[in-house]
Amino acid sequence: MKVTVIGAGAVGATAADNIARKQIASEVVILDIKEGFAEGKAMDLAQTASIEGFDTKLVGVTNDYQRTAKSDVIVVTSGLPRKPGMTREELIGINAGIVRTVVTNALAVSPKAIILIVSNPMDTMTYLTYQIAAEMGISKRKVIGMGGALDSSRFRYRLGEALNVAQSDLHGMVIGGHGDTTMIPLTRLATWNGIPVSRFLSGEKLKEVSDKTMVGGATLTGLLGTSAWYAPGAAIGQIVESILRDEKKIIPSCVYLNGEYGQKDICIGVPVVIGRNGWEKIINLRLSNAEKEAFEKSAEAVRAMNAAL
Numbered sequence: 001m002k003v004t005v006i007g008a009g010a011v012g013a014t015a016a017d018n019i020a021r022k023q024i025a026s027e028v029v030i031l032d033i034k035e036g037f038a039e040g041k042a043m044d045l046a047q048t049a050s051i052e053g054f055d056t057k058l059v060g061v062t063n064d065y066q067r068t069a070k071s072d073v074i075v076v077t078s079g080l081p082r083k084p085g086m087t088r089e090e091l092i093g094i095n096a097g098i099v100r101t102v103v104t105n106a107l108a109v110s111p112k113a114i115i116l117i118v119s120n121p122m123d124t125m126t127y128l129t130y131q132i133a134a135e136m137g138i139s140k141r142k143v144i145g146m147g148g149a150l151d152s153s154r155f156r157y158r159l160g161e162a163l164n165v166a167q168s169d170l171h172g173m174v175i176g177g178h179g180d181t182t183m184i185p186l187t188r189l190a191t192w193n194g195i196p197v198s199r200f201l202s203g204e205k206l207k208e209v210s211d212k213t214m215v216g217g218a219t220l221t222g223l224l225g226t227s228a229w230y231a232p233g234a235a236i237g238q239i240v241e242s243i244l245r246d247e248k249k250i251i252p253s254c255v256y257l258n259g260e261y262g263q264k265d266i267c268i269g270v271p272v273v274i275g276r277n278g279w280e281k282i283i284n285l286r287l288s289n290a291e292k293e294a295f296e297k298s299a300e301a302v303r304a305m306n307a308a309l
């Protein structure tokens with residue numbers, strides 16, 4: 001199995017590291033536009049192989065898409081972060097240009113690949129990728145945006161903190177858009193080993209968990225001065241593993257909706273089954289009225305962002 005990671009920055013390199021260590025791909029190609037950068041990252045990562053005990057081949061290339069040909073999965077992390085004074089629309093314009101170029105180039109040589117979009121604003125970049133893929137005759141099921149996997153891991157982190165229990169014993173999902181105000185942590189459905197967490201946490205405490213989850217990205221940006229990479233890299237690894245091993249895990253991800261959850265012509269986070277063919281099924285949750293209302297608001301905000309494309 002071959003995986004290409006576009007963008008050798010913090011998130012892309014961490015994802016490549018994660019995928020290599022899992023031994024799920026025979027080859028990981030990292031591509032960046034900056035001369036020598038991906039080559040350097042790939043070489044550094046490859047030099048951990050004998051210590052970490054993996055055999056995945058790591059290759060770095062500068063803008064050479066031929067070297068990415070026949071990939072099974074393409075992960076897109078290339079893009080700029082928002083700079084001071086830059087409007088959201090300007091950022092969308094710049095990143096949309098980058099995403100359009102890299103997606104078109106990558107799919108041209110790997111038309112069977114499943115494409116995982118990470119670059120922000122992720123919901124809008126996934127929608128753009130869906131449109132490009134559709135023009136190329138590629139199934140919507142092969143276009144997945146990574147947001148819910150990360151937001152859900154941040155949700156479980158905050159739940160574990162509030163309950164003072166192991167995160168591995170917790171289940172919880174975040175749906176909706178991948179933004180501070182658009183994500184919806186599903187506290188009602190979260191469980192501690194199958195037992196609703198509402199048995200152990202008050203409504204007030206659950207609201208606090210939810211609020212902290214929603215500003216998870218901003219909290220880290222405030223501490224680090226840039227956006228995070230370990231959990232995003234691990235979340236990418238989780239999705240790539242579910243694809244390559246055909247695990248059929250339910251992972252909330254940004255996919256194209258055509259009537260599901262009352263929405264059409266939008267890419268937004270919902271629980272999906274992820275396997276060898278991409279997203280194979282949307283799980284239709286029975287949302288409460290408040291959750292439905294939050295989902296509609298979230299979709300409205302994502303649509304407003306898409307309008308800037």
Ligand SMILES: NC(=O)c1ccc[n+]([C@@H]2O[C@H](COP(=O)([O-])OP(=O)(O)OC[C@H]3O[C@@H](n4cnc5c(N)ncnc54)[C@H](O)[C@@H]3O)[C@@H](O)[C@H]2O)c1
Pocket residue numbers: 006007008009010011012031032033034037077078079080081098101102117118119120122146147150178227228229232
């Ligand atoms: N979806 C999520 O949950 C999530 C989480 C974290 C970060 N992100 C987003 O992921 C993206 C990457 O974040 P990062 O911290 O790795 O940024 P970074 O600046 O460290 O890396 C971005 C890389 O993209 C490369 N690049 C730019 N234009 C390119 C092009 N045309 N072709 C190939 N490579 C190109 C740059 O040279 C750079 O190395 C950002 O948009 C960030 O907002 C998303």
